[in-house]
Amino acid sequence: MNKERQQPVKVATWSQLTDRRPHGVRVAEVDLVVVRHDDRVSVLEGRCPHRAGKLVGGRIDGELLICPFHGWDFHCGSGVSGGVEGESIHRFDAWVESDAVWVDEAAVRHWRSVTPQAFADDEILGPDDDEPT
Numbered sequence: 001m002n003k004e005r006q007q008p009v010k011v012a013t014w015s016q017l018t019d020r021r022p023h024g025v026r027v028a029e030v031d032l033v034v035v036r037h038d039d040r041v042s043v044l045e046g047r048c049p050h051r052a053g054k055l056v057g058g059r060i061d062g063e064l065l066i067c068p069f070h071g072w073d074f075h076c077g078s079g080v081s082g083g084v085e086g087e088s089i090h091r092f093d094a095w096v097e098s099d100a101v102w103v104d105e106a107a108v109r110h111w112r113s114v115t116p117q118a119f120a121d122d123e124i125l126g127p128d129d130d131e132p133t
Ligand code: FES
Pocket: 048, 049, 050, 051, 052, 053, 067, 068, 069, 070, 071, 072, 125
């Protein structure tokens, strides 16, 4: 295991991840989305930069994660939006080991501490707040 990974935390069971279906998990008070593409895995910030919609309800179209609310798209490999110039979601370092997907909780916590959040938890769009399109 990489020495730079200070606090490995399991975010999914690899063999139970449905291919190309967003899986939601919360680490260090941050919503994350785990996406499996064949033998690759992406762990991304789980809230959309548009109106902080929860991306776990989104869908995968090719390599893109599509927000369920207003359709913004983000490349699973980079987090960069293809359709909205200058927008992106953070992609966290993740790895598969012992049938689990791992991220470094310390890295997630650090990202949270240096990344201003535009919305409080109770302001974030979710299934109870707005209907996905
Ligand atoms: S909240 Fe994601 S596109 Fe609007």
